[in-house]
Amino acid sequence: MRSIINYLKEIVFGVWSLMKGMKVTGSYFFRPGTIVTQKYPNNRKDLVMFDRFKGEVVMPHNEKNEHKCTGCGICEINCPNGSIEIISKSIVTEDGKKKRAIDKHIYRLGMCTFCALCVKTCPSNAIAFAQGFEHAVFNRALLIKTLNKPGSQLMKGVE
Amino acid sequence: MLFDIVSANSAPLPSEPWWRVFYDFSSLTQSINTSLNDAMSPFWTTVTEMLIIGVLFLLFYAVVGLFLVYAERKVCAFMQNRLGPNRVGPFGIFQTIADLVKLLFVELIPIKNADSFLFNLAPFIVIIAGFMALAAIPFAMGLHAIDLNIGVLYVIAVSAMGVIGVLLAGWSSNNKYSLIGAMRSGAQIVSYELSVGLSIITIVILAGSMQLSEIVEAQRAGWFIFRGHIPAFIAFIIFLISSTAETNRGPFDLAEAESELTAGYHTEYSGIKFAFFFLAEYMNMFIVASIAATVFLGGWMPFHVGNWVGFNIIMDFIPPFFWYIGKTFFVIFLMMWFKWTFPRLRIDQLLTLEWKFLLPINLVNVLIMAFIVLMGWHF
Amino acid sequence: MEEKVKNITTDEQQEYVINMGPQHPSTHGVLRLVVSLKGEIVKNVQPHIGYIHRGIEKMCESITYPQIIHLTDRMDYLSAHINNEAVCLSVEKALEVDIPDRVKVIRTIMSELTRIQSHQLWWASFGMDLGGLTCFFYGLRDREKILDIFEETCGSRMIVSYNCPGGLMYDIHPNFQKRVKDFIKYFRKILPEYDQLLTGNVIFHERSKGIGKLSLKDAISYGITGPSGRASGFSCDVRKHEPYSAYDRIIFKEILFTEGDTYHRYVARIEEMWESMNIIEQLIDNIPDGPFAVKMKPIIKLPEGEYYQRVETARGELGVYIISDGNKNPYRVKFRSPNFVNLSVLNQIASGFKIADLVAIGGSLDLVIPDIDR
Numbered sequence: 001m002r003s004i005i006n007y008l009k010e011i012v013f014g015v016w017s018l019m020k021g022m023k024v025t026g027s028y029f030f031r032p033g034t035i036v037t038q039k040y041p042n043n044r045k046d047l048v049m050f051d052r053f054k055g056e057v058v059m060p061h062n063e064k065n066e067h068k069c070t071g072c073g074i075c076e077i078n079c080p081n082g083s084i085e086i087i088s089k090s091i092v093t094e095d096g097k098k099k100r101a102i103d104k105h106i107y108r109l110g111m112c113t114f115c116a117l118c119v120k121t122c123p124s125n126a127i128a129f130a131q132g133f134e135h136a137v138f139n140r141a142l143l144i145k146t147l148n149k150p151g152s153q154l155m156k157g158v159e
Numbered sequence: 160m161l162f163d164i165v166s167a168n169s170a171p172l173p174s175e176p177w178w179r180v181f182y183d184f185s186s187l188t189q190s191i192n193t194s195l196n197d198a199m200s201p202f203w204t205t206v207t208e209m210l211i212i213g214v215l216f217l218l219f220y221a222v223v224g225l226f227l228v229y230a231e232r233k234v235c236a237f238m239q240n241r242l243g244p245n246r247v248g249p250f251g252i253f254q255t256i257a258d259l260v261k262l263l264f265v266e267l268i269p270i271k272n273a274d275s276f277l278f279n280l281a282p283f284i285v286i287i288a289g290f291m292a293l294a295a296i297p298f299a300m301g302l303h304a305i306d307l308n309i310g311v312l313y314v315i316a317v318s319a320m321g322v323i324g325v326l327l328a329g330w331s332s333n334n335k336y337s338l339i340g341a342m343r344s345g346a347q348i349v350s351y352e353l354s355v356g357l358s359i360i361t362i363v364i365l366a367g368s369m370q371l372s373e374i375v376e377a378q379r380a381g382w383f384i385f386r387g388h389i390p391a392f393i394a395f396i397i398f399l400i401s402s403t404a405e406t407n408r409g410p411f412d413l414a415e416a417e418s419e420l421t422a423g424y425h426t427e428y429s430g431i432k433f434a435f436f437f438l439a440e441y442m443n444m445f446i447v448a449s450i451a452a453t454v455f456l457g458g459w460m461p462f463h464v465g466n467w468v469g470f471n472i473i474m475d476f477i478p479p480f481f482w483y484i485g486k487t488f489f490v491i492f493l494m495m496w497f498k499w500t501f502p503r504l505r506i507d508q509l510l511t512l513e514w515k516f517l518l519p520i521n522l523v524n525v526l527i528m529a530f531i532v533l534m535g536w537h538f
Numbered sequence: 539m540e541e542k543v544k545n546i547t548t549d550e551q552q553e554y555v556i557n558m559g560p561q562h563p564s565t566h567g568v569l570r571l572v573v574s575l576k577g578e579i580v581k582n583v584q585p586h587i588g589y590i591h592r593g594i595e596k597m598c599e600s601i602t603y604p605q606i607i608h609l610t611d612r613m614d615y616l617s618a619h620i621n622n623e624a625v626c627l628s629v630e631k632a633l634e635v636d637i638p639d640r641v642k643v644i645r646t647i648m649s650e651l652t653r654i655q656s657h658q659l660w661w662a663s664f665g666m667d668l669g670g671l672t673c674f675f676y677g678l679r680d681r682e683k684i685l686d687i688f689e690e691t692c693g694s695r696m697i698v699s700y701n702c703p704g705g706l707m708y709d710i711h712p713n714f715q716k717r718v719k720d721f722i723k724y725f726r727k728i729l730p731e732y733d734q735l736l737t738g739n740v741i742f743h744e745r746s747k748g749i750g751k752l753s754l755k756d757a758i759s760y761g762i763t764g765p766s767g768r769a770s771g772f773s774c775d776v777r778k779h780e781p782y783s784a785y786d787r788i789i790f791k792e793i794l795f796t797e798g799d800t801y802h803r804y805v806a807r808i809e810e811m812w813e814s815m816n817i818i819e820q821l822i823d824n825i826p827d828g829p830f831a832v833k834m835k836p837i838i839k840l841p842e843g844e845y846y847q848r849v850e851t852a853r854g855e856l857g858v859y860i861i862s863d864g865n866k867n868p869y870r871v872k873f874r875s876p877n878f879v880n881l882s883v884l885n886q887i888a889s890g891f892k893i894a895d896l897v898a899i900g901g902s903l904d905l906v907i908p909d910i911d912r
Binding site for chain 3: 235239240336339410412416418420421499501503506507508
Binding site: 011018021022024025026028029032034035036037039 | 242
């Protein structure tokens with residue numbers, strides 16, 4: 001007799017536990033308001049990334065096309081993957097001195113792991129992270145970027 | 160010929176209420192039959208009728224299959240708290256059509272060392288089994304391809320034939336996963352056929368007939384699930400569980416358990432052959448659900464409550480075909496709900512469930528039902 | 539002659555050998571399991587590893603200590619923050635720098651958040667292994683909320699790179715505390731739903747109870763740590779036995795079971811999520827003021843010697859062993875990764891069960907393949 005009762009108990013307990021699971025899925029089915037999916041390409045316009053989001057390394061320029069990069073090469077040393085390469089040139093300043101300055105700040109986006117060591121160690125805060133994340137291109141060569149704009153100058157007062 | 164059988168069985172009686180005459184399809188089928196008979200010899204009439212029915216079923220199969228794939232994706236998406244297909248067309252309704260077009264263009268990969276004849280035959284067997292079962296299902300009043308007097312038996316027998324396709328697919332693929340999947344499927348269907356049959360027999364005892372149209376007609380006063388007290392309800396639950404197992408779905412999808420066997424018996428199939436298996440799965444679900452709707456939930460019979468005359472008249476306004484489709488989709492929804500809630504069973508637990516739980520309960524259930532019918536205790 | 543050879547069928551030849559992986563849905567990565575079957579029953583499981591070997595230990599020898607951080611992120615990517623913490627702690631230990639309290643507390647909170655998100659993903663994929671696909675989406679949905687917290691403070695979602703020797707890369711975001719509190723409030727409501735969906739389910743009980751029993755003796759002799767070890771009764775929580783960061787100042791209990799089957803490995807992780815939330819709640823309001831990092835030299839050179847630091851990741855004990863010869867690069871780095879050790883027990887506990895159980899056992903060990911291969 002006891003075994004029959006246990007048998008029935010097993011069935012009732014089993015069915016009850018299954019119903020509890022069905023309650024969870026069923027309750028979500030009838031509450032479409034809880035859906036969290038974002039329709040990504042449709043919400044591109046009002047999609048705001050967090051301000052710290054590490055999308056890509058950029059070099060901010062001011063309106064006079066000046067940047068803060070002195071070409072010291074610390075970012076190049078600190079980069080673990082060698083995704084930064086600095087090509088410097090020597091220029092003659094106004095007072096006639098020869099000085100090292102940046103010719104090209106080459107940044108290989110395809111190799112970057114976004115560890116933020118370059119941005120953190122830059123002594124003059126010349127580079128920063130931008131929030132753009134749509135990096136897909138059809139040609140690998142397009143991922144090699146020159147961060148300083150053509151014709152840009154070192155900002156006054158930055159050593 | 161075929162239409163003759165239909166019209167002979169469900170010709171409206173003089174005492175019929177207005178809606179039964181109004182919504183009856185037999186006058187339409189009869190007029191087609193007579194006009195065809197006038198135009199050609201009886202042999203060609205039969206051939207033409209068969210062709211018409213074949214084309215109609217083909218269309219029905221494709222439409223229902225595609226819709227069910229879409230419905231399943233949408234239902235599971237909502238249960239999983241996401242949106243589901245929403246790119247192709249409004250609410251993604253053309254998603255399955257896009258998928259089908261893609262599948263049509265996919266290369267059919269020939270498998271090395273596979274038994275190519277059986278390999279190519281398997282998807283057709285699965286599809287044909289579905290087609291044959293569809294023939295006996297009463298969609299609405301008088302809308303019946305063939306009304307066999309052993310309709311229930313026929314549908315069960317024919318829908319179980321699909322497993323041969325699954326077994327062949329697994330055997331001929333020359334793939335170890337496929338073979339395991341096929342063997343599981345074989346063991347599963349052999350055991351669960353029993354429960355499906357017994358749970359329907361419970362209702363056959365109550366209805367006193369195996370003819371599907373008569374079973375529907377017998378539910379005019381009330382659906383069997385309500386009339387048969389608790390045994391009918393238990394039979395309905397058992398039928399749901401075992402038919403889910405029979406269609407290789409839900410918590411019983413061991414034959415294609417993707418976390419264990421990648422895709423089970425159809426691992427090696429691609430393109431349209433895969434689409435056949437895929438469509439057949441949904442079609443089997445539809446057939447099983449429509450049997451459940453016909454046998455337990457009154458088929459195309461409207462919902463009537465005892466003496467509420469006004470309510471009953473309002474219910475009568477809804478055409479029988481929509482009643483049938485509504486009930487079928489309700490059962491399909493239940494099966495989807497199972498599938499997207501429960502984890503999968505293991506093969507030995509699957510057989511334990513059948514032989515230690517469903518079968519004994521079913522046997523006792525049949526006994527109780529027979530007793531109730533004998534004593535005339537049902538409504 | 540050939541005919542004769544064909545007719546001899548030994549037991550070994552009769553075995554049905556299937557390859558699970560490297561591309562297989564149940565291995566969660568590029569792990570290859572060569573499984574010998576007899577019918578449905580698993581006779582022998584041989585893991586073949588190395589498909590995602592990247593030589594992280596060797597690469598560490600050619601880069602500086604702060605740069606190691608970005609590699610350890612990619613070892614066990616689900617407990618990236620804890621891996622980083624281990625490297626930072628060992629470097630700090632070697633240099634004998636005093637870490638500000640603020641850093642310790644933030645690191646602890648971040649570690650526990652990492653643990654929760656890792657367990658959420660494990661719960662999601664474990665549900666999927668057992669065939670309950672809905673679990674996968676619920677788990678990932680809730681994990682997203684933690685990733686958002688990470689993104690706001692650290693700038694990236696999974697590979698956070700938030701630690702650096704001497705402290706943290708940047709201070710926490712002003713919204714951090716509020717977001718964490720919101721999350722805890724939300725997750726305390728959601729976690730019972732996990733139980734209703736899977737833990738209490740009778741099918742799940744049947745699938746997991748008594749499956750893949752790992753005895754305490756085996757757990758200790760194989761060195762199984764983390765929730766998998768603790769489910770067998772092996773008290774191995776590094777946070778408790780050798781507290782680092784802020785773990786010495788908080789009250790939490792070590793989740794211990796004695797059964798050691800799949801079900802208890804599962805429950806241990808669910809309980810750990812509750813415990814992690816308790817830890818975060820104790821700390822989140824008491825983040826002390828102070829600097830978020832100690833000023834370190836631009837080029838960090840460890841004094842000559844050997845340094846070892848162990849931490850408790852979401853999967854077990856991670857040991858970082860650094861040998862320094864006084865240069866800016868380490869001479870040798872060795873990671874004692876929990877997943878590699880936990881994988882070694884798979885054959886022991888899975889043989890004799892069915893294929894479906896093998897998948898469940900593999901899921902309950904919570905393997906992250908890049909951590910195995912490194």
